[in-house]
Amino acid sequence: MAAVGALLLSALVFSDAAIARNYSAERIFATINEVSGNFSRKRVKLGNTGFSFSTILQNGMNIWAEANPDGKEGVIARIYEPENRDKLMIEVHHIRFPSFAEAPTAGHGFLALNNYNRIITDRQKSNSVFGFLAGGEFQDGRGYGRMARIAAISHGRDVLIIHAAFDYDDYPKYENALARFFGGLEMENESDALKSLNEETAKGGEVFLYPQGWKVKEADTGDKPRGTSDYNLSLEGEEYPNLVVHIRPVDLAKGREVAAGMISAFTKQISESPKASFAGEAEMETVRNSSGENLAYSYARGWDTTQGGRFVTEIYVQKNAALSSISILGLNTYDVRRNIGSFDKDAQHIIFKGWVTGVSAYLLAQNSLAQDRNDVVRNFDLKEIVR
Structure with a gap:
């Protein structure tokens, strides 16, 4: 028997303090859709998946994409600076669910699956087929370790998760690049969810x-x-x-x-x-x-x-x-x-x-x-x- 509703939504949307020891939710979810300075708009081609997109990348970042991503689950693209790939890695995951997956819910589940235990959702910039979320790894007595910003896009049972991972204390180094990356996202296809x-x-x-x-x-x-x-x-x-x-x-x-x-x-x-x-x-x-x-x-x-x-x-x-x-x-x-x-x-x-x-x-x-x-x-x- 039984259900979820607003209580579930409140569980998905923690208070700012849940992750924002040093960073407000507004700062974590900041977006900039402007190409200027050391940034250019680049295309990330993902075969016939329907998930190809373009976004604003800092010059010098490499794009690797699976040659034949159609029907493949898991990581199908990576975006990174070669000299800093251990500091900031953006991975693009394709996940197929048994049935329709709501985008913010899929994003929350993905973060929980990957050991992020402090999770917030930007409800103002999310709907059933698109979601912005962030997560932090928190341990009592040790504080925050890793942090992530993600975008989740649903086409029904197929979901794309764009996952940027970095150390919590390093966020100030990357927040401008991440604000442009997530703010500049343009999907080439509409969702058919x-x-x-x-x-x-x-x-x-x-x-x-x-x-x-x-x-x-x-x-x-x-x-x-x-x-x-x-x-x-x-x-x-x-x-x-x-x-x-x-x-x-x-x-x-x-x-x-x-x-x-x-x-x-x-x-x-x-x-x-x-x-x-x-x-x-x-x-x-x-x-x-x-x-x-x-x-x-x-x-x-x-x-x-x-x-x-x-x-x-x-x-x-x-x-x-x-x-x-x-x-x-x-x-x-x-x-x-x-x-x-x-x-x-x-x-x-x-x-x-x-x-x-x-x-x-x-x-x-x-x-x-x-x-x-x-x-x-x-x-x-x-x-x-x-x-």
Whole structure:
């Protein structure tokens, strides 16, 4: 059962202090789209992947690109100064997920997979198909080690991660070059991620989107009020991640009562199981608009299995767009954010891809129910972010 929503987003967007001991978030995410001085615009050709781009590079930086990157996962290009390649390396990764991957979520998962444990997202310059993120490696008693700036671009199940890595204390040396590199990004192709989605129309007329590759099963609601719809979604052939979408013709307060029942059932299930236990306390949040009106409620709690699995279950209740109804969304998924380094490489990638695809499907359903269709379509437009 259960879901993510604004609570997940707050987990993705840490406060400035989470990474910015010396550098504000504004400084970390600074962008400059100007060719001047010792800089030139260069093209990074990535075959027929649809991810070729140009950007502003400092003169003297080399570009290496895989001769035949089509269909290849992993590093397909590197950008570096030969004499400083150990100080600053920009790697371009292609990752293929089982289904649609939201760009900021894929970027967050990538940073967690690569041992960055302080992660922030620039929400003002991100949408479903493009994201700017930064990460830092932090150890108690030792402070920050490595730091990274990344851009994530989604074409559906295919994602490009542009990953610039350097020592935390060296950021002042490279921030101008990185501001121009990330600020000057121009993708040659539009994202076709919207084409990788399906839609489902509920009994009350509400429409939600879900990724291709997910199986949707509608539950029987014969004994429930008219306009009620219940759905179970699962990634084809996989136990995790899995989703629920409940749509009710009631107000938010009543929806919160339904969610409270789901939380009670989940708590009882884990508490009484000999094969599972909670990891920490539950986190809860109320989402309000600028006028202080309640728009949504969220709940999240991690849990572990005796076999070593780490999971998170989240529940989210929100008002739907335009119609007099609410939705309660749920997600069970692997948790990439908790000590992923303790697993072997194969398991790490299963957890990483499972978390990204689960969270992406959850956010997609949530946003498509809470926003009107024009806003949803704009959220999949690269031109809204990358000019």
